[in-house]
Amino acid sequence: MILLYLTLIVCGVVAYRLGSTPLALVRELPRFPYFSLFARGISKELNSCLSLIVGTLGTQIYAQAVLSASSERTAKRGALLSAILMPPIGLLGIWVGLTLRKEGVVIEPAQALPYFLCTYLPKAFSGIAWATLFITSLGTAAGLSLGVATTVSYDLYLSFKRKLASSSKMLLINRVSLLCVIVVSLIISLKAANSLILQWSYLSMGLRGASVFVPLMAAIFFGVLSPGMALLSGVVGITIACLWPILMLPGEGILLGVCASAAIAAFDIYSNKKTR
Numbered sequence: 001m002i003l004l005y006l007t008l009i010v011c012g013v014v015a016y017r018l019g020s021t022p023l024a025l026v027r028e029l030p031r032f033p034y035f036s037l038f039a040r041g042i043s044k045e046l047n048s049c050l051s052l053i054v055g056t057l058g059t060q061i062y063a064q065a066v067l068s069a070s071s072e073r074t075a076k077r078g079a080l081l082s083a084i085l086m087p088p089i090g091l092l093g094i095w096v097g098l099t100l101r102k103e104g105v106v107i108e109p110a111q112a113l114p115y116f117l118c119t120y121l122p123k124a125f126s127g128i129a130w131a132t133l134f135i136t137s138l139g140t141a142a143g144l145s146l147g148v149a150t151t152v153s154y155d156l157y158l159s160f161k162r163k164l165a166s167s168s169k170m171l172l173i174n175r176v177s178l179l180c181v182i183v184v185s186l187i188i189s190l191k192a193a194n195s196l197i198l199q200w201s202y203l204s205m206g207l208r209g210a211s212v213f214v215p216l217m218a219a220i221f222f223g224v225l226s227p228g229m230a231l232l233s234g235v236v237g238i239t240i241a242c243l244w245p246i247l248m249l250p251g252e253g254i255l256l257g258v259c260a261s262a263a264i265a266a267f268d269i270y271s272n273k274k275t276r
Contacts, residue, residue: 001085003132008092014120020099028102047252048202054258055205058212060147110197149178206254211238214261222269229268237261
């Protein structure tokens with residue numbers, strides 16, 4: 001985090017010295033689409049916002065970080081510290097991207113920061129910054145891969161083979177699951193090499209949220225959702241989220257998937273309370 005902050009702060013200083021101050025960027029770049037929250041359309045951007053929220057709350061690795069904290073106070077402080085530290089990184093990254101736009105550089109978004117490092121920074125510092133980006137990417141991929149592998153091995157396999165699962169066998173299954181996740185991710189990455197990373201982020205967050213978010217929130221705040229209805233709620237949510245764009249239907253599939261999942265969960269919660 002220190003290296004990443006240092007890298008982006010230096011990039012911000014270099015961008016400022018190039019004349020790309022925030023006021024200059026606002027003055028010289030068109031207001032739309034660079035400074036619009038709804039550049040791709042209101043429904044699409046709101047859907048992306050919803051995907052980010054429900055995906056973060058329903059992702060294994062974020063919950064794992066909180067649950068593995070040494071105390072409740074540590075978990076709260078860690079969550080708040082993360083919330084404070086992350087936005088400046090995003091804003092500095094946006095500053096770099098807009099600076100390149102102002103300079104007339106046309107490049108794929110994923111290559112913007114590496115290009116800026118190689119072109120505008122001293123070579124020695126650029127090498128350190130490249131190593132920082134590598135560590136950041138590796139750490140992100142490792143954390144998300146571990147979350148998927150943990151879900152497969154402990155939440156799926158262990159629920160069906162509890163009696164046969166020794167600690168050594170579970171460790172092996174977890175490692176094999178992790179290897180499979182990495183291989184599949186590599187194949188998908190190679191097939192989609194020229195696509196926009198942010199679109200994949202929103203998609204993955206949305207699919208996780210459509211399947212997990214509502215049952216998870218129902219279990220935490222109400223505690224009365226039956227296992228069968230929890231499964232149905234998740235299956236219906238992710239099915240709608242996946243089929244909607246495939247069938248090219250109007251509207252946003254992830255939003256509708258979350259709504260359908262919430263309707264099923266609400267019906268079950270109401271039924272359980274009524275029978276009590």
